[in-house]
Amino acid sequence: MTTVAPPPTRRRSVLGWIAVGVVLLVVGGIGAALSGLGRWNERDALDPDSAGPLGARALAQILRQQGVEVIVARDRGTAAEELQAGATTLVLPDAPALSDGAILALTRRAADVVLIEPRSRTLDLLIPGSKAAGVAPADTVVQPECELAEAVRSGAVSTGAVYAPGDSSGMSSCYPAGGGFGVLVASSVAGGPADGRVAALDGRALLTNEILAENGNAALGLNLMGRHPTVVWYVPGIADTDLQNAHPSLGQLTPPWVSPVIVLLLIAGLAAAVWRGRRFGPLVTERLPVSVRAAETTEGRARLYARSRDALHAADQLRIPALARIGRALGLGAGSTAAEIADAAAARTGLDRAVVHGTLIHDIPRGDADLVAIDARLRHLEDAVHAAVRPERNPR
Structure with a gap:
């Protein structure tokens, strides 16, 4: 029995599709690697031990040189334990993995709280009525224009995100820009000592290593965080959560209308395949090879x-x-x-x-x-x- 080799054109077509698949896999792998690198760079943002451009090691070193002890807590239990040592300042970045109760449990132990990456949820929780109000115009340097001593001593800065203040008593709103204020300071901490306070500012625009030396950024960070002899800098971890459903399934994350739409699309695709698909007739036998006369x-x-x-x-x-x-x-x-x-x-x-x-x-x-x-x-x-x-x- 003679084996007939596939035509060269078909072989080239198969090899071409294989090459396309290999290229797509390589491009996908490179994209995943770059995405992973980007995520690791984001994890270093406002980390007091990071010397990268987005880290905050420079500010932590300045605080230590001024006699302030800086304790880096990378889990909620360590942060709560260190806050019991006396008059301390809690530096709190955005912590979406923590519930409102967990955040309040930390802030009640602190004399001062400095929110360096506040979101509307945290602002409203600790400074009732306050919320995010957008971003100030780029490269705009503004004066404090308030009576807060720490801001007056720091001088002008270029704020990033701005915030709308609430109706809390003892509220100081400094650095007006872009329909909001670059720094909010409320003279009480939820459940904390009577002389405590909460400050909110955009740490990514003011406190990172690459921009700390600009304008009055370093002075503002030092004045807000250095009021007490100890700073507990909390760095939330991925597993440091108290939420009951921290890892929801894909079905829980998608809106309820998605599943019916997917089923409808599948039915429409099947109907289109039946409607436009090729219909094969009955098999017909043919004697091969067919002889054709030269005269024809x-x-x-x-x-x-x-x-x-x-x-x-x-x-x-x-x-x-x-x-x-x-x-x-x-x-x-x-x-x-x-x-x-x-x-x-x-x-x-x-x-x-x-x-x-x-x-x-x-x-x-x-x-x-x-x-x-x-x-x-x-x-x-x-x-x-x-x-x-x-x-x-x-x-x-």
């Missing part, structure tokens, strides 16, 4: 040439096999040109060389009559060649 092929080609009125092409179909037969009769090789065959036929038969060249090569037919004439001259020339090659077969 010749007649079919002749009809095509006649329909297209391509007399020259039809003449070539008569001349090419005639040249091959005459060349074989004269003993010429397969590589002989048409001119060489014509010269040899003229020399062997004694016919005029120009006539032989015109019959085999040069004469251009103008219509069916010329084709009939060329066919007759070709037959006459072949007979003459055969008569010259084998004269004994032609009686005199």
Whole structure:
């Protein structure tokens, strides 16, 4: 049994699809790696041990040089334990994995709270009525324009996010810009000591290593965080959560209308496949190979040439096999040109060389009559060649 190899075009097509799949996998892997690097860079943001551009190690070192002890707590239990040591300042970034109760349990232990990445939920929880109010115009340096001593000593800064103050008593709103204020300070902590306070500012725009030396950023961070001898800098971890459903499923995260829409799309796709799909008829047996008589092929080609009125092409179909037969009769090789065959036929038969060249090569037919004439001259020339090659077969 003979195994038939697949056609080269099909093999190339399969290899092409494989190459496309490999390229997509490589691009996806590179994208995933870059995305992962981006996530790790985000984890270093406002980390007091990070020396990267988004870290806050420079501010932590300045606080230590001023005699303030900076304790980095990377879980909620450590932060709660360190806050019991006395008058302390809690530096609290955004902690979406903590419930309101967990956040209040930490802030009640602190004398001061500095929110360095506040969101509307945390603002409303610790400074009731306050909320995020957008972002100040880029590269806009503003003065404190308030009576808060720490802000007045710090001078002008370029705020990032701004906040709308609530109606709490003892509220100080500093650095007005873009429809809000860059720093909010409320003179009480929820459940904390009477002399405690909560400050809120955009730490990414003021306290990171790459911009701490600009304007009064370093002074503002030092003045707000250095009021007490100890700073507990809480860095929330991924697993540091008290939420009951911290890892919801995909079905819980999607809106309720998504599942019906997916089912409807699947039904529509199936209906379209049935509607537009190819329908195969019954199997038909056929005897292979199919034999086609040469006369039928010749007649079919002749009809095509006649329909297209391509007399020259039809003449070539008569001349090419005639040249091959005459060349074989004269003993010429397969590589002989048409001119060489014509010269040899003229020399062997004694016919005029120009006539032989015109019959085999040069004469251009103008219509069916010329084709009939060329066919007759070709037959006459072949007979003459055969008569010259084998004269004994032609009686005199």
